[in-house]
Every structure is written in structure tokens, then in C-alpha cells.
Amino acid sequence: MNLEIRDATAADAGALLPLIAEMGEGFGHPTRADEALVTRCLEQPGYGILLALLGGEIVGFLAHATTLDLYMGGPTGEIVDMLVTERARGAGIGSALVGEAVRRFEAAGCSQAQVITGAENEAAKRVYRKAGLVDELLCLQRHLFDEE
Numbered sequence: 001m002n003l004e005i006r007d008a009t010a011a012d013a014g015a016l017l018p019l020i021a022e023m024g025e026g027f028g029h030p031t032r033a034d035e036a037l038v039t040r041c042l043e044q045p046g047y048g049i050l051l052a053l054l055g056g057e058i059v060g061f062l063a064h065a066t067t068l069d070l071y072m073g074g075p076t077g078e079i080v081d082m083l084v085t086e087r088a089r090g091a092g093i094g095s096a097l098v099g100e101a102v103r104r105f106e107a108a109g110c111s112q113a114q115v116i117t118g119a120e121n122e123a124a125k126r127v128y129r130k131a132g133l134v135d136e137l138l139c140l141q142r143h144l145f146d147e148e
Contacts, residue, residue, distance in 0.1 A: 008049035013038035060084035077105030079115035
């Protein structure tokens with residue numbers, strides 16, 4: 001496997017949209033993302049998107065953010081979104097993306113790495129646990145968009 005992981009740029013925004021749409025299909029709710037939003041995300045301080053490429057084709061991505069945490073007394077890292085395309089799953093791509101994100105969090109002096117994933121998403125939980133993330137907190141949320 002000739003896997004390349006690199007940072008996304010604004011030039012990658014359009015190529016990311018089909019993957020973001022695939023993620024939305026998995027959630028049963030279409031995405032509202034467009035190229036402008038992806039570009040805006042990439043311009044946010046502390047925010048980045050890692051791309052996984054096989055043979056030059058984007059087969060996965062991981063969006064991550066580093067923010068300040070009052071209690072922790074400094075920066076923390078969060079995996080915001082991750083998707084490996086269905087056809088590329090099972091090849092260790094998710095683990096490679098998470099591993100790179102955790103390395104970057106450590107390099108940035110983050111005191112912790114965290115992620116929120118669906119309670120039923122066993123595949124994602126395996127990937128995150130393999131990277132050393134543990135079930136520690138409960139996530140409570142309320143969707144603030146109209147359900148269709």
C-alpha cells in the first residue's frame with residue numbers, strides 16, 4: 001500500500017466534497033458543506049484537514065482542531081471529523097490518520113486528544129481505541145438544524 005498523508009489546501013476543497021457527502025449518507029443526514037465552507041475551515045487558526053491518498057486519489061480525511069482548554073491549562077486536540085471511503089476501509093488508513101493527528105497534538109503541546117463518535121460506530125471506536133483514546137466522557141448534544 002502506497003499511502004500518503006498530507007495537509008489539505010484550499011485547492012482540495014472540491015475533491016473533499018464527495019467524501020463529506022459519503023459521511024453524511026452514513027449519518028442519514030445530507031451535508032451542508034460546500035467548497036466555501038471547506039476553505040473557511042482551512043483558514044481557521046488551529047484547524048486542519050489531513051488527507052489520505054492512495055495512488056494520488058483521496059480515500060480518506062481527518063479534520064482536527066487545537067483549542068485552548070481552561071481546566072487543562074493549555075491546548076487540547078480534537079478529532080472533529082474522519083472518513084475513510086467505503087472501498088478503502090480495512091487497510092489501516094483510519095489508524096494512520098488518527099496516528100498522525102495525535103502526533104501533531106503532541107507536537108503542539110496538547111494535554112489531551114479527544115473525539116466524539118456515534119455509540120454504535122464500532123469500527124471507528126476500534127480505530128480510536130487502537131490509538132490509545134479511551135471511553136472516558138459522555139457527550140450530550142442537541143442538533144440545532146431542521147430535521148428533514
